Amino acid sequence: MSVLPFLGLAFGGAAASLLLRRRVAASAIVGLLALVAATIAAAAIRPDDALAIAGSGLTGSAFGRLFLVLVTGSATVLVGIALATGWTRNLPGALLAGLGGIGLALSLPDPTMAALATLIGGLAGVLITLPGTVTPRAVAVAAREVRAIAVGGALVLLAMAWISRPLGSLAEDTAVFGLAYLAVAVGMAMRFGAIPFHLWAARVADAAPEVALPLLIAWGPAALAVVGLAWIDGSIAPVAPLTGQLPIEHLVIVLIGLACLVLGAIAAWVQEDLEHVAGYATVQDAGVVILAFAVLDPAVWEPSRTWILVLLAVRTAFAAWAVAIRARFGSRRIRELRGWARRSPMLLVALIAIGATSVGWPGLLAFDARASVITLAFDGPVRGLVLVAVFLPLLYYGRLLAIGFARPTPEVAAVADDRPRALARAAGGSAASTSGLETLGRLVAVNRGPLVASLVLVLAASAVTIAGGGFGFVGVTAAAVEAAPVVTGGNDLPGSGPGPSGQSPAPADQGGPSPAPNGPSGSPGSSGDSSAPPSPSRSPSPSVARPSPSHSPSPSVSPGASGSPQPTKSPTPSRSPRPSGSFAA
Amino acid sequence: MNPLLAVAAIVVTAGAVVGVAARDGRIALAGLAGVLVVSPFLADPLPPLLALLVRVVAALLAVYLAWIAVRSPGSVTRGSLLGWPVEALIAAAAWLIGFGTAGLGAPPLGLPEAQAAGFALVALAVGPIVSGRDVYRLGSGAVLLVSGVLLIRAALAGTPSQLEELVSAALFIGLGGVVAFLVTEAAEAGAAGGAVLDELPDPATVHASRVATGGR
Numbered sequence: 035m036s037v038l039p040f041l042g043l044a045f046g047g048a049a050a051s052l053l054l055r056r057r058v059a060a061s062a063i064v065g066l067l068a069l070v071a072a073t074i075a076a077a078a079i080r081p082d083d084a085l086a087i088a089g090s091g092l093t094g095s096a097f098g099r100l101f102l103v104l105v106t107g108s109a110t111v112l113v114g115i116a117l118a119t120g121w122t123r124n125l126p127g128a129l130l131a132g133l134g135g136i137g138l139a140l141s142l143p144d145p146t147m148a149a150l151a152t153l154i155g156g157l158a159g160v161l162i163t164l165p166g167t168v169t170p171r172a173v174a175v176a177a178r179e180v181r182a183i184a185v186g187g188a189l190v191l192l193a194m195a196w197i198s199r200p201l202g203s204l205a206e207d208t209a210v211f212g213l214a215y216l217a218v219a220v221g222m223a224m225r226f227g228a229i230p231f232h233l234w235a236a237r238v239a240d241a242a243p244e245v246a247l248p249l250l251i252a253w254g255p256a257a258l259a260v261v262g263l264a265w266i267d268g269s270i271a272p273v274a275p276l277t278g279q280l281p282i283e284h285l286v287i288v289l290i291g292l293a294c295l296v297l298g299a300i301a302a303w304v305q306e307d308l309e310h311v312a313g314y315a316t317v318q319d320a321g322v323v324i325l326a327f328a329v330l331d332p333a334v335w336e337p338s339r340t341w342i343l344v345l346l347a348v349r350t351a352f353a354a355w356a357v358a359i360r361a362r363f364g365s366r367r368i369r370e371l372r373g374w375a376r377r378s379p380m381l382l383v384a385l386i387a388i389g390a391t392s393v394g395w396p397g398l399l400a401f402d403a404r405a406s407v408i409t410l411a412f413d414g415p416v417r418g419l420v421l422v423a424v425f426l427p428l429l430y431y432g433r434l435l436a437i438g439f440a441r442p443t444p445e446v447a448a449v450a451d452d453r454p455r456a457l458a459r460a461a462g463g464s465a466a467s468t469s470g471l472e473t474l475g476r477l478v479a480v481n482r483g484p485l486v487a488s489l490v491l492v493l494a495a496s497a498v499t500i501a502g503g504g505f506g507f508v509g510v511t512a513a514a515v516e517a518a519p520v521v522t523g524g525n526d527l528p529g530s531g532p533g534p535s536g537q538s539p540a541p542a543d544q545g546g547p548s549p550a551p552n553g554p555s556g557s558p559g560s561s562g563d564s565s566a567p568p569s570p571s572r573s574p575s576p577s578v579a580r581p582s583p584s585h586s587p588s589p590s591v592s593p594g595a596s597g598s599p600q601p602t603k604s605p606t607p608s609r610s611p612r613p614s615g616s617f618a619a
Numbered sequence: 620m621n622p623l624l625a626v627a628a629i630v631v632t633a634g635a636v637v638g639v640a641a642r643d644g645r646i647a648l649a650g651l652a653g654v655l656v657v658s659p660f661l662a663d664p665l666p667p668l669l670a671l672l673v674r675v676v677a678a679l680l681a682v683y684l685a686w687i688a689v690r691s692p693g694s695v696t697r698g699s700l701l702g703w704p705v706e707a708l709i710a711a712a713a714w715l716i717g718f719g720t721a722g723l724g725a726p727p728l729g730l731p732e733a734q735a736a737g738f739a740l741v742a743l744a745v746g747p748i749v750s751g752r753d754v755y756r757l758g759s760g761a762v763l764l765v766s767g768v769l770l771i772r773a774a775l776a777g778t779p780s781q782l783e784e785l786v787s788a789a790l791f792i793g794l795g796g797v798v799a800f801l802v803t804e805a806a807e808a809g810a811a812g813g814a815v816l817d818e819l820p821d822p823a824t825v826h827a828s829r830v831a832t833g834g835r
Contacts, residue, residue, distance in 0.1 A: 088670075090782035138786070146772065150786045153765070157793040161800060168808045177754045177801055184761035185748065188741075188768045195772035196723060204724040 035085045037092045037141040040075040040102060043068055044134030048158070052127035062117060065126020069110040072133065076102035081516070091143055096513040097339060098140035101260070104343065104496065105253050106133055108350040111489050112245045115354055118478075118486050119361035122243045124161040131158035132249045136257040145265040146198065149190045152258040156183040156225065159254060162246040163238060175241040178234045179250070182224055189221035190262065197269055205273075208280070215270045216283045219290075219327040222262045225255040226320035227313070229293040239313030244357040244366075247309065248350040251316050256342050259323045263338055266327060274330040287328040288411060292420065294321025299426030303433060308356040308366040311430055315352060318427065319345045319392070322404050325411040337406035339514040344400040347500040348392045351493035355384050358486045363446055368434070373442025375435065380452045380487035382438060387494040389431035391501035393424070399510060400501035452487060455480045620732070624661065628732035631657050631770075632710050632739040638759050639743045640706045642698035644689035651759055652682040654740065655791060658766055661733040662778040670784040677788030681762075681795025688802035689755060696755045699746065706743060713742035717771075727774055734774030740767030754805045758798030765794065 047068020054061040076099060083094040109129040116122050135155025139148040160183075163176040193214040204210055220231075227235020235251050242250055274280075298318030302311045323345065326338030358381055360366040363374055375382040394401030401424075408420050478485065504510040634653025641647040655678030659671055666674075699706050717738025721731035740763045747760025769787055773779055779787070 088781035088785055089667075090780045142782070142786070144780075144783070146776075147780075147783045147786050150783070150790055154786070154790050154793050157790075157797050160797050164804055168804050170805065170808045173754060173801060173805045173808050176804070177757050180761055180797060180801070181748055181757060184764050188764050191765075191768045191772060195768075195775045199728055199776045200725065202725045207724070210724065 036078055036080045036083045036094050037098075037137065038085060040072055040079060040137050041092075041134055041141075043072040043075050044106075044130045044137055047072065048127045048130035048134060050127075051130060052124060052161070055124055055127065058121055058123075062113070062121070062126060065130060066110065066113055066117075068130055069106060069113060069126060072130065073103060073106040073110055076106050076137070090147070092138075092141045093143055094141060095516055096509065097260075097516050098137070100343060100508065100510065100513040101140060101257075101346070102133070102137050104346055104500065105136065105248075105350070108248065108347075108354075108493060108496070109133060111493055112248065112350070112354060112357075115357055115486055115489050116243075116245045118482050118489075119357055122162060122245055125243075125245060128158050128161035128246075129249055131155070131161075132254060134158075136253060139257045139261055145261050145268075146191060146194045148261040148264075149187060149194060149258065152225075152254060152261060153183060153187040155257060156187070156254045159246065159250045163242045163250065172241045175234075175237045179238055182227075182231070182234045186221040186224035186258075189217045189224070190258070193217035193221070194265060194269075205276075208276075211270055211273055212280045212283045215266065215280060216286060218262050218265060219283075219287045219324065222255065222259050222327065223290050223320075223324055225258050226294075226323070227251055227255075227317055228290055228320055228324055229297050229317065230290075232314075232317055235313060235317065236310065239309045240307070242309075244309055244312065244353055244360065247312055247316070247353045248346075251313060252346060252349045252353075255320065256323070256346055259327075259342060260339065263326065263335070266330070267332075267335060271330045271332070280330070284328050284330075287324060291321045291324035291328060291411070294318055294324060295420065296321075296423050296426065299423070299429060302427070303429040305430075306368055308359060308368065308371075311368070311434075312349070312353045312356045315392075315427065315430065316345070316349045319349060322407050326407045329407065329410040331410050334407060334410050336511070336515045337403035337410075340399060340403035340510060341407060343510060343514065344391070344403065344497075344501050347493075347497040348388060348400075351384070351388050351490065351497045352392070354490045354493045355381060355388060358384075358490045361486060362483050363449055365445075368437055370443065371446065372437055372440040373446045375438025376442055377446055377449050377451050378483065378487055380484060380491060382435075384487065384490045384494040385431070385434060385438075387491075387498050389427065389435075391494075391497045393427050393431070394501065398501060399503035403514075450483055452484045454484060621663075624663070624730060624732045627657050627660050628714070628736040631661065631736040632714055635740050635743045635763055635766075636703060636707045636710050638763065639747060639756075640699040640703035642696060644696050644755055645686075647696055647698070647755070647759060648682060648685055648689055651685070651762060652678065654763065654766055655681060658736065658770055659784065661730060661736060661770060662773050663730050664778055666778055666784055667781055670781040673788045674784055674791075677792050681791045684792070684795040684799040685755075685758075685802070688799040688806075696759075697751075697753050698756075700750075701746070706746075710739040710743050713738040717774075721774065723775060728777035729774040731774065733770045737767045737770030737772075737774060740764070740770065743767075754801040755798065758794070758801060762791070762794050762798070765790065 047065060051061045051065035051068065054064055079094040079099040079102065081094055081096045081099065085092045109126075113126050113129065116125050132155045135151050135153075135158060139151035139155065142148040142151060157180070160176050160179055163179055164172050197210060197214045201210070224231045227238070238250055239247060270280075294317050298314050298321055302314035302318060305311045305314060319341075322341050323338065326334050326341070329338075356366065359371065359374060362378060362381070363371055365371060375385075391398075391400055394404070396402070396405075404424055405421060408424070409417060412420050499505060499508055500510055631654050634650040634657070637650025638647050638654060639650075641650060656675055659666065659674035659678075665671065714735045718731050718735035721727050721734050723734075727734065744760045744764035744767060747756045748764060751757035751760055769779075
């Protein structure tokens, strides 16, 4: 129930703001108010608060709450920055619609529906891809974005539909799971603009306004990644003991992730355009998420979701920093920004904070989460090399800092520094003759630079908070470790069926053949080691249960004890010993 | 085979052929309308009446949004370079393959007709998605692709829940709105027929070329 106010505010605010788009001030005010209200509504979402609706249900979760508070709050700040630096038409409306789609995806208990909802959120982003002056090239970029969203979404939907049902003898075919697994991972990689699907993302980064980048290439794809991780957790990982670790699919996904991790950082380093740097930096961080897809081990659940939260916070702050730099110094060409740090210590502090949280150090939650994913994805000496690659962002952060401390160009030197300015000095003593509102407007205008830098600092602080684990007042780890969504009507394989949190009966209980003592190849946590304790969730059985006619393909609401329908909950989590929880995808 | 369902599947496929092959934007949109309106009925058991109504109203709204952008008599799309007979043959082949492979290796929980129509829609969407040069055609391809995938999903996993129908309806409205938005923006940008996806010369390249050729 607590999710509904958020959805209502997001979609309602989006409609109102978009309808008023010709009146810029009204659209901005309505959008800002809706964003503030949606942030409060997101904070009020209660975990495990389910609402039965239209034959299924919406469920709150701690992870969904943190995700939505983070992105909705960031969207509010971004709109504030856009108001101060140059308005982008449709911005608040598109942000709200996108956030509504994300909120819906994170609260739906069925991955297919959740994937559909992420498509809605992605389409909303198209509205802000086009800047003020429309050119055929910009429209082409937006059209290509639609293509990427549709194709990526179609891949994910097809894969989910294929195996989320009783499979019968098809379950014995490893290729079925491998193809579905690969399709979901590739679909998600396409949405992130991962290498080698990065062309559309690079064009979007070029054409779209900077304030739109977080929604376009980080928030929406991250929501899809959460859905995809939950689906893999519930549909692919449980059959890993049967299928083996799907080595070819694993290799392809690892290569994509590795390409993002290494080439993304190098591309961000050599780019001359700040928007491209922000875009490729996001691609690099997405590489870690893609690597998480390559791991069919319950242990990857928590670090991957932690990293997704870090990605959201850090990349939003970095995009906002790029907006502030461009607005302050009138250029987004890095060579033309020599000396920026000398003129704006506030933006310097923000970049250092963003860089520090993005790269991290051992002991920092963000660093440890990324290291865990990499450790689980790689073996042997490659692991060490990839762990070194996480420091590659130092290249582009270092370059930006070096440029910032260089001797300022005349244009940069002419820009006002961060010190607050009184109106009387700036306005030539005419302040007394104007109204209070005009005076305030002028005061804001003359202090626009430090004000925008302050907003960037707020986003940088949120990134530091998330990367540091919340410092005791934001439960990042508790949210990330929360149980996966419960999905009824899955396939008929052991350990799947009722979703990732489900505790399937033993195949023998289902009338299937008895499990062999050791699977042909288990998950990394238990492969080939019969002495190792079994995973709390996965059935190690190599045998396949026959289809059960009682499995329904459709999700998910079963009558509660009180007679009112409630989304089905599983009593025990599956991937790791984590609190029973609610739906997070 | 239920004859009514077979007719519905054929209507969906024929609508997609018209949507892909027609050069007049309004006729193409009529084909797309047929796809969106009829496809929710390709399920057994049928979704509840309310869910069906939601899908139909959403389909009409999506089509109306696109209609706003393409209703002028001069609205043209590039249409299919292969011509409608070839598109129809492609659709027919995909239809038969979809029908013949119902369930894709496992017993289907939905209709073979839905999978047949879904395969046809996905096959027809490939051309506009891969080589569409105008935004309307590419947008139509996206609509057909999503419609086809949802039909295949209904064929494999059975009738969607009401909430899934609701989310699908919202998605189609969004798609219609985005198509309308892009077509309108393309027209404002001066792209004839919305053709913006031809490889445009890079402004820097054009400038360098002019310098090299002395402005000729």
